[in-house]
Amino acid sequence: MLLLDKFFYPDSIAVIGASRKPGKVGHEILRILKENKDKGIFRGELYAVNPDAREILGVTTYPSISQLPSAPDLAVIAIPAKFVPGAVDELGKLGTKNVVVISGGFAEIGGEGVALQEQLVEVAKKHGIRLVGPNCIGILCPETGVDTMFLPYEKEIGGKVFESLPRPKPGSISLITQSGAFGVACLDYMAGEKLGLAKFVSYGNRADVGEAELIDYLASDYKTRVILVYIESLGRGKEFIEAARRAVLSKPIVVLKAARTKAGTRAAISHTAAMAGRDDVYDAAFRQAGIIRVNNVEELFDVAKALSMQPPAKGKRIAVLTDGGGAGVMAVDELESRGQIIADLSGETEERLEELKRKGIIPPIASVKNPIDLTGSTNDEAYVRSLEILLESPVVDGVIVLALHHVPGLTGNLPEKLAEVARGVDKPVVFCDIGQGEYAVAFRERFEELGFPAYPSPERAATAMSALTAYGTVRRKFLEAGLITP
Template sequence: MLRGFFEPEAVLIAGASREPGKVGYALAEVMKGYKDRGVFRGRLYATNPKPGPDILGIPTFRSVMDLPEVPDLAVIVTPARFVNQVAEECGRKGIKNIVVISGGFAEVGEEGRKLQEELVSICRRYNMRLIGPNCVGVLVPKHGLDTLFLPVDKELDGDMVTSLKRPEPGSISLITQSGAFGVACLDYMYGEGIGLSKFVSYGNKADVDEVELIEYLGDDEETKVILVYAESIDRGREFLKKAGEVSKRKPIVVFKAGRTKTGAAAASSHTAAIAGSDSVYEAAFRQAGVLRAYDMEQFFDMAKALSMQPPARGDRIAVITDGGGAGVMATDAIELSGMRMAVFSEETSRRLDEMRKSGVIPEIASIRNPVDLTGSATDDSFVESLKVIVRDDSVDGIVMLALHHVPGVTSALPERIAEVDLMGKPMVVVDIGGEDYAVRFRRKFEKLGFPAYPEPERGVNAMKALVEYGRYFYHWINIHGK
């Protein structure tokens, strides 16, 4: 039944406004933009109780009952006191999916809680599903569905400046209890070039919650990784059961806020969240194979690696670098994270030594792990040393620090690396630098399927996610033989 939230053929904006600056106008403008660009190929309708012209060319009616067809999805943006009346009309019309953007429900106190209970009762009476209230709704870039009501461009000091660009279509889905945090994530994803499959801000989760969304996304072929930002998980047993099932097929990463008593109190006033013990959450996530992130950067670094690379079968990591200091930083990060530096086999050590003597890798290179190719590194030395190291059975994953600054490393290196058979082992890439070349160099690696990071510690954290997920994933396979 949730499919109508993500792939509707007809969408109603209930409470659309004719006044720029209003939420109902912004939502209509955003959806009309997708329609005009041919991304959203369905039909749009709007309702506004005041008589007047169509809004932005969208057919506009005074009541839901006046619509010429039954939309798959209604997005309600009226003030809270009118929401239940509109929901009642949606139910009578036969609409089966509604998103309530409006705030003013359980998060504001007892009066709002009663309104929310009445809203849920209406939905159940008509067999409607509800996302929200007090949310920003749904974004599916591939299908041009965008209920976020947030304009792409805004005026700043007399200029129209990009305010919120949506991510390109991708394989990572994000569900979030906080709309504001979710929007910040979308901005971050666009800036980092991270593609989005589906985004859901579910707010007060009066009906649809993270359990049902994880179940849906677990079966969604367009989603490879599921990200969850949560301030509370009310149906704990059901969540763990469903997450444990889905984690056998694809990774789930949770960023659980409200870890402290004060933070939990803030969460309660934000989305009517009910806090629980953080240590209990920690143990439960681990039991269900759910990975946990502790800040926004880690949240997406983990997601990027998990969406691009296979899980690791062990925790023995090899480091290949052209910068000795960066190699030391990565080594420290690996051991501090609980992973191990791989100890090369005699055969690997022998072959690397022969390559050094023959000039395939620099004569001054260090061939113990971390392998330091020095500032004399070339594309060939990276490629040839990788070919040897990846075949070592004592290596479970590779962190490659391909610092672009040295003379012998060229823009062709990503394509050369992509030709190497990694034997099913994961690899992450690091290139330190924030200037144009470093950003473009990392993006080249990522287009070829290698997650790339600007700091050694971030690359190692990403590898740690692949190791942790691998423990759960391969353990389940080994037991069940699937």
């Protein structure tokens, strides 16, 4: 475990194949690490290796690995494939134990590439070196500034320059991905959605470090609250499932596996030349391991956000609190489609809500059946007092609050007021307001700042809540099996 730790928390990094030429992989990686060092995010030593330079971008540069002043904790290699095994051998002699090989030209090209990769693994093993890659995008850890994302930083559209690959802020969601291209797209998505990242690993050909070990590591990583995995096929499926089963005891794992249909599987086989395997077999294995499976990138992060912010639900009985009847119906539709139970509030809970109505706290035309419809005549107070009752109700395991902000009685203080009621209660609450205008966006952001995941549609809120009950169910199952303590 300690060995993997240095991939994310190195005291020193060497870029092997550092280049003066902007656009070159070895230049971009050095540039980003140097920037992170200058900003004080990366606090370790930074070295570069290039036979023809003594200094690049202000970083002291050594002609060869053997001339480095000390063994770097982490080496990032961006040199032609045929030189990589030799470089790793030199690093091993120096005492480096963690290497990221960005370079392609190994098993993914077949033929001699396969042999070269075998040679690479052998050399690494000889020295006890752990390898990420080859043929990968590598590692991103916003907390420590380890960042090997070499793709263009800025690009133009119509003469205007934009950040092309924005990095997410530090946070509690970790992602490991078989596809580098999809991985950077996910980072871009997270950055735009203001989701925080703990660790990101694109492991490419997984010649050494693979999914199972990464999952084990992330399970033990204090900063990671949710583990996300993108795969197209599994190398060592049994190990993966076993690692997942262990990890799920402490934190949720969400898997997005492409190739869920026959056509998708055919496409995956044609592209990765790997046996993608039957999707239903994966599905059963995921379920057995307590993995939450999602079907697309939006769902991946909707679910991750909920799991990183809210406690799992103790059951599937969900209440929906809304000011829009139609939106309430949509939430209920999606909850039922996802196997949730629409909490039956009849009895004490309904009685307490009726009392609010008698007292004039919620509108007389409100419906106190689930979904509870406070109608367009609602105000903040009606939401607060209703949510209080739902959170105290013994027949409710989680609450979706749909507050369409347009109605006159709702104010921008609603998030604070609701948060005050829900904070510290061991029952998940997720939020929804429909709209993409500036108020709707700011309203949802305010909820998230306060720790409540917020969604732009009832269906996405219901999807998120379903993941919270799914993880709750897994935990209950494991509890009953004596695998965890409450």
